[in-house]
Every structure is written in C-alpha cells, then in structure tokens.
Amino acid sequence: MSIAIVGIGFLLMLGLMFLSFPVAVAIIAVGAFGGYLMYGAPLVDMMGGVIWSSVNSPSILAIPLFMLLGELLLRGGIADRMYDAMAVWLARLPGGLLHSNIATCTLFSATSGSSVATAATVGTIALPALQQYKYPMAPALGSLAAGGTLGILIPPSVNLLVYGSLANASVGQLFAGGIVPGILLALSFSLYIAIFHGKAGAQATELIDMPFRQKLALGKYLIPPFIIFGVVMGSIYGGLATPTESAAIGVMLALGFVALNRRLSVDLLINCSIQAAKTSGMVIIVLVCSLLLNVTISMTGAAQAMTQWIAGFELSQLALLFALLVFYVLLGTFMDAMSMLVLTVPIVIPVILAAGIDPIWFGIFIVIMCEIALITPPVGMNLFVVHGVRTDGGSYSDVTRGSWPYVFVMMIFTILLMLFPQVVMWLPDMLAGR
Amino acid sequence: TLRVLGQPSGSGLIAQKKEQPFFEKLAATTGLDIKIEYLPVDVAGIPDTDGLRVLKSGLFDIVSLRGPQVSRDEPAMLGLDLVGLNTSFAAGKAHIAAFTPFVDERLQGRFNAKLLGVWPAGPQVIFCKPEVKSLADLKGLKVRVGDQSAANFVAKLGATGISMPFGEVQQSLARGVVDCAITGPASANSGGWPEATTTVLPLALQLAVNGYAINTASLKKLTPEQQAKLTAAIGELTTEIWAFSEELYEDAMRCNTGKTPCERGVSYKLTEATPSETDLKAVAAAVGDVSLPIWAKQCNAVAPNCETVWRATVGSQLGL
C-alpha cells in the first residue's frame, strides 16, 4: 500500500517537474502536502527543525566553498591557460586535441566540484582552437561533454558531498574513492578517442611542431591546478584537515594564485561570490527539499517496504547492481542528475546496505550514474552547456551524437567496477589503515 | 497506533537487539490492542536534537531520547550524566535514579512528555593513536569529543577538544587530524577505530544516557490498565538494557584488546592502559571542578531550582 502511495507521489512530482515547475517546488509540494494529508500538522511542524539542522552542517558548508574555489580559478584566469599547455603536449597523440579536452577536464575536475562548471569552462576555452584546426564537430563536442562529467567523480565533488550527507557516509572516504576511478575513466575516454577518432587533428601541425623549449614554458600554467589539488587532497589525507577545512584552504590558495596573476580585485571577488551563491543556492535548496520529502517518505514506511520487496527477489549483489544500472541510466535520460541523486539515495541506501554493498563504493557508482545522466538526451545539462558554447550555430544533434559513445564507455566501466570493486575501495581502505 | 521514534539505525546493538524487537513485539507481549510503528530517528530523517520538540508536537507518541542531543532543549537532561559523575555502572544507576524524577517533572512541564525509563549506552572511554598511559599524556594532543562537557574536561587536561561527525573520526585518527577520540568501546569497534589507534584508556568519563518518554496526551488516550501495562513493559526494557549495556561494554573491551571471548565484535589488538589512582581521582574530581559549575549555570537559567535539586539528590551521594 505504502509503495503505491509513494509511486503516485513520485509520478505527481515528475508531472510537476515536466510542466517546468522548479524542481525544489515539485519535491516539496509532494513532500509537505502529501505529508500533511497523511500525518497532519505535526508532520509539517517539525520541518523547520529539519531545515535548520540540514543547513547548519559541515558537509553542506563544503558546497559553497568548493563552488567559490572553482569560480576563482575560472574568473581569475588560471583555468584558461591550462588548455593551451595541455594542447601542445597532447596534440601529437592519435586524436590530438581531443585528448587535451579530456586531460584539461580531468585537471580542472581536480579543482572544481561541479561537472557543469567543468564542461562550461573547458568548452569555452577549447572550442575556438578545435574550430581553428578543423576538428570534426560531433566527436569534439562529445569529448567536452563527457570530459566535463569527470568534475563530479574526481574530488572535490558536490555530488559526493550531497551523497555523503544523504547516506551518512564519510566525505573523506568518498573523495578518496573517486580518485582512482576518475583517472581510469579519463584514460578510458582517451583510449576510445585513440581507437575511433585517431585521425582527427592531423592539421594541427603548428602545435605538434612547436619547439620543445616553448612547450616546456607553457607547462608552467599547469602548476597552479596541480598545487591546489595537491594541497586540498593532501591536507585531507596528510592529516591536516577535514574535507570542509580543506575546501577553505583551497579558497585561500586560489585567492593567492589569483593575486599572483595580478587579477585580484573587488570586482572579481564580487562576481565570483554572486556566481558561487547562485550555484550553491540551486543545489542546496534541492537538497533541503529532498531531506524534507525524505521525512514524509520514511513515515509511510515505503523505504522499508521497498527493501523487503527487493529482498523478496533474492537477487545476487551483481544482479541487483545490474538492475540499478539499467534503472539509473533510464531515469537519467529525463531527470536532472542532482535531482535524481537526492530523490533516489534515501530509498536505495537501505536496499544497498541490506544487500551488503559498501556505501562508499555505491557513492562512486551513483556518481557515475549522474555523469551518464548529464550526457544522455533529452535532459542532459552537459549537452546543453556544450551546445551553448558553440559559436558556429550547428545542430544540437551534433552534441548528442558525439556523446552517445561515452555513455557506453561509462556503462562498460561501471560493469568493470562491479566486477572489481577494489578499484574503488583500495585507496580509501589504505587511507583508513585497513 | 503508537508511533515510536527510535535510536539511529547504525547506533549499535542496544537498538538492534533490544529496542527495535521490543517495540515491534510490544503488542503481542503485553496483549495491548494497539498497533506500533517503530522508526529509527536517522531513517525518519529527523534531527536527533529535535527529539523533545517532536515529542511535544505529537508527531511521534514515544521517543527514544538521545541524552546529549536533546539536552540542547532541556539542560536538566545533562545533569544525569555530567563528566566524572558516572564512573561505573553501579554509580551511574544510583545517580541516575536519584535525578530522574526531576528530569521527568521538567519534561512534563515543558514538553507534555512523561519519562518512562533512562538507560546508558555505555561508558565513554578514550582511544588514542599515540601510546598513552595516563590522562597526563593527553596534554597537547587533539581529542575528538562528543559534547561540551567532555570538551571542557579535555581542555582542563591541556588537550585540544575537536568536534567532528562520527563518520569522519576513523579516517581522521588514521591520518592524524586528531590523536585521540572518545566514544563507547562497542561503537569504536564497529567504526573500525582500533585499526587507527594503539591504546584504549578505560576511564569512564560518562555513560551516554538515553531514555524513553511518551507524549502525555497519547498516554491519556489509553485506559489506566493499558497505561500500567505499557509503563511496566518499558520499565522492564530499561532494566534489561542496563544489564545488556554492561555485557556489551565488557565484550567490546575484550574484542578491542584481543582477548576472548569476543562474541559481538571484531577482534583487534589494542593496548589497554591501566588507569592510575590519580586518574580515577581526576575524573571523579571533574564533577565539582568543571562539569557541575558550567552545567548548573545553564540549567539554573531555565529551572531556578535545578542546581539545588541536583545537590540534594545526586550531590549528597557524592558529598558535594
């Protein structure tokens, strides 16, 4: 019975979302109104306490700090030069600048918590060069959209922070869990490019033939992002700071680099603050609303009923994960990645725990599902972003065509992670002294 | 229907083996004609600090109160478990029994709730990564603490009190963000703390007191006979938990230090430091020196007779 009620609520919510009501409103309409109908005023009365305790929390604090860090790097001009440096070093590979797209996304991901920011930044910087050297449009756009998704897998990651607070999992462990799969996934993207687009970029001889000395000189632009990633992650794992504290250290460091770059100004700080407020606001409000909805859902006992229902199938861990993979890929085609995360995690976590799956591993799994959601049409934020960066007015289907192969790369990669969960777990385990 | 808000689902064996089964079977065991819905507080998604507010609103009829958390709204709760007060189960039982009537009176007056039973999660002891032999060795170390009373205590020892979420503690110990951390041995065992520490200093700073309370309106809906049955059943549960908690503590201490039998945890090889007389005295003295004065000020602010009652009931047992 309770599953049916939750099902109706869920459909209602999707209906509101597709009528273009704000996602937060759709969630709260079902959560609060449904809760009021079933449990009366006392249920809605306690929501103020939930709002307070969910915003007054260290893992939420890390969200705006990492957003601010990314903004400072972008608007302080540090991100721009990374691409130039990557380009001259990687142009020689089969697939040329497409590898620079992936590599720059990887490096930028290591300082940015958001995939959309990563795709937007690297896309803005890369497309002019790609057009200049006459790269085929679909693969170029695809590599940017897909590369951008790494932003939430490679720490810092806003989605991992949100998952951590929903699943009560250690953010430090989650961040550690994202590093190895993030790098391997980036390499898988490059492997795909080398095999299927190896001929692209042969016209960029100017880059390939650049004197070594000049290439080396450009390399210095890679130093700031490396240092920031090193310090932010190093301070977590070197015993200096908690993840939230490391975000604050990252902000200070980025301010330092922007100052060294002679770009520090009140205007820049204000601009970064407003941008960070905007992006943090839209993430946190959805998170808070879903925490409120979660109260209503759990009161109905739906999560427990769901756990029992799924347990009834006696699926093996692998079969359960396959089922979830299919479910998430389908859900992700039409749902925004963050909304998908906040809506499903509270219900899926008890199922996962009952099946004996490690919540840290599952955090990485679900973030890869979010990455897939970002590049599957019709609703895929990274697709919109990358399409929007184009200045040549080409068709939207170029982006989707270029991105599809990466969906398959990610699905195969996820299946490999299911078979070899140690790939995710060894770093967090090692850091925990296991 | 009676809705019960329980301890967090991951909080350990007391909730898992005693509390949850008790409430799920309550109707059958007491023969009461009521339906019980039990929901752990973390599953419900309700902040555990809001336990008393939720109880008052009537969203839940019975709440398994988390002492340190709900003392935010009712400081009298903290008087049951000041640092240094309950250094053993026996001492704890006497002190808690003496002060419970006052806490009950406070809950009835402010939160329309009746306190049905109070029980300990178990002694809170110190786990350290560097080898420590006594409290004196904590000087200059960074210690993760659970509440303000413990923070004040470690500050007095010259250590730095740091608060952080339970989930981050294990890794922070492993990486040296903190040197020591305080919790019950069973929680430490299930959180894998012994993997990241070398020593346990078994000085019981607190007992981590929790309790059951029922909304008075919900209670009145029952017939006097039903009320008596329910109250008696929860009283029995509380007594059982006292014994179980002691059993768990001893088992977890054995597990953590590689002794046998280790029945309910993972076996590790921690060194167990033997508390010296000086340390035992230092912990006992903490009541009068640190925890009482600070707490009394807070409690008196909302209940003018708070300290007087405490001194008359608990304090007299300690000679304070």
Next chain:
Amino acid sequence: MHTYSRLLGIVFGVLMISLSFAVTAETLLRKFFSVTLGGIDELGGYAIAIAAPLAFTVALVENSHIRINQLTALFPKPAQAMLDALSVLSMALLAGYFFYFTVDTVLDTQEYQSIAQTPWATPLIYPQLLWLIASATFPIAALILAFQALRLLLRGDWRGLARRFGPPSPEEELKAELDDLKKREALAHETPAHEGAAP
C-alpha cells in the same frame, strides 16, 4: 532587483571568504603550533546556515533554480509564459512555507532557551536570529517577483513573462560566459607574464 541579489551575493561572499580565512588559520595553528582558536567548526555551521538562504534568494532573482523545460519548450508560447508565471508564484509559496517554519523553529528555540551542545555552549537564539533575518530575504524577493509576474500575466504580456521569468536559454548563459572569457583574454594580453602563449 538585481541590486538586491548583488548585495546578498556580496554578503554571501564576505561570509564564505572570511570563514575560509578563519578555518585556514585555525587548521595551520592546530597542525603546526598545537594551538586552537576553538569553535571554528561551530562558527562554520552558523555561517552556512545564514549563507544558504541568501544563496536561495540570489538563485531566485537570477532565475537559476533548476527547472526542466524540455517538454514545455514544445508548448505554444502563451502556455509557456503561463507556466513561467506559475513557477514564480509557486516559488513564492515555497519561500513563504520555508519562512513560516523558520519563524516557528526560532520561536521554539526562544521558548526553550536552547543551548548548542558545543564547547562554546552558544545560546542558539543568536545564530538562529541571524538565520531568520537571512531567511526573510527569500520570501521578500519571491513576493516581489510573484507580484511582477502576476501583473504581466493579467496584462497578457507573455513576451514580457518569457523574457523575465522564462528559463534562460543555454545560449544566453554561455554568451555571458564567452564575454567573460573575452574580458579575461584581454586582461591576459595586458599582463606581460603571458607573452608567447600559444594558439
């Protein structure tokens, strides 16, 4: 309206940057001198509790709360505009709802004289009052916007609605980004350190 959101954005930035500074100082002091200022984590919790509602408001005024408009993009323009107006109104309801329960919680805190269970033992009413003030910015902005939307709706000005409250097209957003990039490029060329930078 944008002045309002700009102002709140600045408060947000000041909070986050000064907090970053304090946290960095605390972390370094703790690690290298075993000194602690104490309570920075608690302060951080209050800072984000205050900053979050400000961020909600900024996102609202800047029209960037998450909406899914792939399906409605196929609707006739007036229907889209109608939905845009309804979205704004629904956001005002959400803001009012949040604010109502914020007030409720703060009143409870006042009644119980709640004290944070932290080393500082902060009376919760102080941070929660600031939280309440920050939270008030959200329904205020939402009401003004809802009023504007309603006026446009009653006038049947669906072009105006689409322009003001319609989902921002990726083209617009990225035009802004590209402009920013051009500005940075220009700055980069002024800075001698960047001479010889490639393509």
